[in-house]
Amino acid sequence: MAENTQPDSDIVDRLLAGVDHGLDLVHDKVLRPIILAGRAIAYGLIIALAAVVLVIVLVIGSIRLLNVYVFSSHQWITYVAIGVLSMVAGFIIWRKRRPLTLRK
Numbered sequence: 001m002a003e004n005t006q007p008d009s010d011i012v013d014r015l016l017a018g019v020d021h022g023l024d025l026v027h028d029k030v031l032r033p034i035i036l037a038g039r040a041i042a043y044g045l046i047i048a049l050a051a052v053v054l055v056i057v058l059v060i061g062s063i064r065l066l067n068v069y070v071f072s073s074h075q076w077i078t079y080v081a082i083g084v085l086s087m088v089a090g091f092i093i094w095r096k097r098r099p100l101t102l103r104k
Contacts, residue, residue: 059082062082063078063079066078066081066082
């Protein structure tokens with residue numbers, strides 16, 4: 001009887017090894033790219049939101065700094081300076097753009 005149980009356990013071990021190998025293939029080919037894409041999207045959103053918050057805080061801080069310490073009686077100069085800086089940044093970004101046909 002001991003000889004009959006040995007081949008049965010070999011068959012079970014081979015079947016389980018095959019199932020394990022199949023699950024590893026599915027994980028490597030399907031689930032891993034999905035998990036990596038999800039992580040990239042999540043981290044990208046976190047970085048983008050942190051960058052937006054940082055820009056907003058810097059703009060508000062610079063407006064406050066200029067209003068209080070630099071142009072205390074002439075606040076309109078602060079708004080003109082921030083507007084000019086924003087316009088220059090926009091022009092620089094606009095010059096860096098490429099036509100749609102060259103992007104591909």
